[in-house]
Amino acid sequence: MATIKDVAARAGVAPSTVSYVLTGSRKISDRTREAVHAAIAELGYHPRASARTLRGARTDVLVLAVPRKPGRYRAVDGRFAIEISDAARAHGYDVLMTTEPDGVDGLRRIARSGLADAAVLMAVRERDPRIDAVSELGFPTALLGHGDEPGLPWVDLDWETAVRLAVRRTAAAGHRHIVFLACADHEIDARRGYALHGLRGAREAARETGAEVRIHPSTGAEERLGDRLRTALAARPAPTAMVVQHLVLLPRLLAEVAALGLRVPEDLAVVLVGSLPDDPVAEPLPRIELPVGRMSREVVRLAVESVGAASDASGGPEGTRQLIAPHMAPGRPVPPPPPERPG
Amino acid sequence: MATIKDVAARAGVAPSTVSYVLTGSRKISDRTREAVHAAIAELGYHPRASARTLRGARTDVLVLAVPRKPGRYRAVDGRFAIEISDAARAHGYDVLMTTEPDGVDGLRRIARSGLADAAVLMAVRERDPRIDAVSELGFPTALLGHGDEPGLPWVDLDWETAVRLAVRRTAAAGHRHIVFLACADHEIDARRGYALHGLRGAREAARETGAEVRIHPSTGAEERLGDRLRTALAARPAPTAMVVQHLVLLPRLLAEVAALGLRVPEDLAVVLVGSLPDDPVAEPLPRIELPVGRMSREVVRLAVESVGAASDASGGPEGTRQLIAPHMAPGRPVPPPPPERPG
DNA sequence: CTGTTAGCGCATTCAA
DNA sequence: TTGAATGCGCTAACAG
Numbered sequence: 042m043a044t045i046k047d048v049a050a051r052a053g054v055a056p057s058t059v060s061y062v063l064t065g066s067r068k069i070s071d072r073t074r075e076a077v078h079a080a081i082a083e084l085g086y087h088p089r090a091s092a093r094t095l096r097g098a099r100t101d102v103l104v105l106a107v108p109r110k111p112g113r114y115r116a117v118d119g120r121f122a123i124e125i126s127d128a129a130r131a132h133g134y135d136v137l138m139t140t141e142p143d144g145v146d147g148l149r150r151i152a153r154s155g156l157a158d159a160a161v162l163m164a165v166r167e168r169d170p171r172i173d174a175v176s177e178l179g180f181p182t183a184l185l186g187h188g189d190e191p192g193l194p195w196v197d198l199d200w201e202t203a204v205r206l207a208v209r210r211t212a213a214a215g216h217r218h219i220v221f222l223a224c225a226d227h228e229i230d231a232r233r234g235y236a237l238h239g240l241r242g243a244r245e246a247a248r249e250t251g252a253e254v255r256i257h258p259s260t261g262a263e264e265r266l267g268d269r270l271r272t273a274l275a276a277r278p279a280p281t282a283m284v285v286q287h288l289v290l291l292p293r294l295l296a297e298v299a300a301l302g303l304r305v306p307e308d309l310a311v312v313l314v315g316s317l318p319d320d321p322v323a324e325p326l327p328r329i330e331l332p333v334g335r336m337s338r339e340v341v342r343l344a345v346e347s348v349g350a351a352s353d354a355s356g357g358p359e360g361t362r363q364l365i366a367p368h369m370a371p372g373r374p375v376p377p378p379p380p381e382r383p384g
Numbered sequence: 385m386a387t388i389k390d391v392a393a394r395a396g397v398a399p400s401t402v403s404y405v406l407t408g409s410r411k412i413s414d415r416t417r418e419a420v421h422a423a424i425a426e427l428g429y430h431p432r433a434s435a436r437t438l439r440g441a442r443t444d445v446l447v448l449a450v451p452r453k454p455g456r457y458r459a460v461d462g463r464f465a466i467e468i469s470d471a472a473r474a475h476g477y478d479v480l481m482t483t484e485p486d487g488v489d490g491l492r493r494i495a496r497s498g499l500a501d502a503a504v505l506m507a508v509r510e511r512d513p514r515i516d517a518v519s520e521l522g523f524p525t526a527l528l529g530h531g532d533e534p535g536l537p538w539v540d541l542d543w544e545t546a547v548r549l550a551v552r553r554t555a556a557a558g559h560r561h562i563v564f565l566a567c568a569d570h571e572i573d574a575r576r577g578y579a580l581h582g583l584r585g586a587r588e589a590a591r592e593t594g595a596e597v598r599i600h601p602s603t604g605a606e607e608r609l610g611d612r613l614r615t616a617l618a619a620r621p622a623p624t625a626m627v628v629q630h631l632v633l634l635p636r637l638l639a640e641v642a643a644l645g646l647r648v649p650e651d652l653a654v655v656l657v658g659s660l661p662d663d664p665v666a667e668p669l670p671r672i673e674l675p676v677g678r679m680s681r682e683v684v685r686l687a688v689e690s691v692g693a694a695s696d697a698s699g700g701p702e703g704t705r706q707l708i709a710p711h712m713a714p715g716r717p718v719p720p721p722p723p724e725r726p727g
Numbered sequence: 728c729t730g731t732t733a734g735c736g737c738a739t740t741c742a743a
Numbered sequence: 744t745t746g747a748a749t750g751c752g753c754t755a756a757c758a759g
Binding site: 397398399400401404410411412413416435437438439440441 | 728729730731732734735736737
């Protein structure tokens, strides 16, 4: 492995000159610069990250804390991980993953060993222990999702408004009996922001619209989905629409609906909240998409910006909390309920 | 940030003694060790990774090259990323992601800057440019998937046998006219190993079983899925089974089948190859699962082992190429075709 | 059983 | 416009 010394020797200059050429922090004559570049190319030199970091105290690495309920896997997590990695690269950062289940251990270890300059926390929950950890350490952090944390910058879809919007549109289409399929129980128990805010939105929407909105808890265990669904749809008066935030089981849900002999949307309207872009299953349905790309870019921007900023715990400047306004995907209006049938 | 010197001063010992306590590479008296541990705890000391790396030339980081066709996202990639991260942690490694689309740039940059000790390459293709890059650099690497590369260790599901097995079981159940839904065109064009091996398996199985196996190319564009499917199923004699390797669109596929008025499995058997564990959509169907956990653990093990080993380009020791034998998921036999109908 | 010291590769300060 | 020297924090060889 070539070092800066080798390059210097080859180019007939001092090591510091090579460094200056690389960093551009000093004016170098064309002649010298070209000689240095030639030597770099010939030797295939690349500066050692560890040396740079040791000297300069910057790693150009972000740590991404991926939520991980062992045995469960949410497609959205992988998708965010990849989009965040892309976004980070655009800022000159690499992304280091830590996947210990809500464990603060990995996060703390990486922060304290100086492996990263800042953290991005996915799927933030209320009273999130990871937030305590980074706060204690004064480690620059941006959040994907928000709970009740005080001073950290975050980005989130406005889940409360999203569910409200979905329910309102559904009610406006004429539906009076609506089932809201909330997030999985374990997500609610973990106090994930999106799960709690979604619930809140559903309750508000019920008040606002006067429609009956039956909030239906979801279980992660798909075995009971069929039963639960049958129960939900067997209620009288029969629901004519479902607003679904718990999307993991959507394909299965649609299959069960079909198995019950119900057609979507003629017999039952299905409206999605937080579906992934380009999801072929979601595409034909009225829905509010999760803007994964935008959220990833924004959360990375916040993380990168907080690297420089003193961690003064003041809550940060304005504009560091972004509640993204939801909107219905175009071209898929909520269909009306079936005409009332006698009986 | 406390350094090793601070700890040494606090504990009243030399810095090297602290180091020896940490690494355990020298016998230290109980009294001294306790004093050091106390000082470490009081100061909240954690060794700086960059200094260790600069000194010791090890990062304890693996770089994971995630395949990324912009605009496309495969759930399996995110799943592998997370499982690989878990597996790496079990070996004391962290995982750095690079997501540049088949770009060797990120990989090369990370390798040459010494940010990682070894690489894991996902979704290997034939004539994979990433392999040339790591080979040129002599960078320790393990592959997830295999193409035609010579000397690198790899792990892969035996896709050829998997598809053969799926088709054979289908034929054995009595089906004589089978459609094989191959991977997406762009995957075949990119010469991804799994896509090519799957195709080969389908051809062989056709020869072996004497059944008609119509190999049906998949398109990523879901708009035309319905048409394609209709064409495939309209052929005479009508196919009674589909073997599906292209699982991205499975939910949509099932929906289209249902829309055509066909029931699964009464009218049409659907057999999956390479489905994800715990996928609720796949669960009720006969299938060969992709052993994500095992593959992740194995590929990490290979990568970690190749860190120490001299990169002698000899092809490595035996046992560094693992073709995992496929098996049908238990409890889901391939159902027989419907009784022959006149016409 | 423990201390002293050199040096990993780089960016930067001081000197010219 | 460039060179020489220093030190970032750590580990291991050498010395006691």
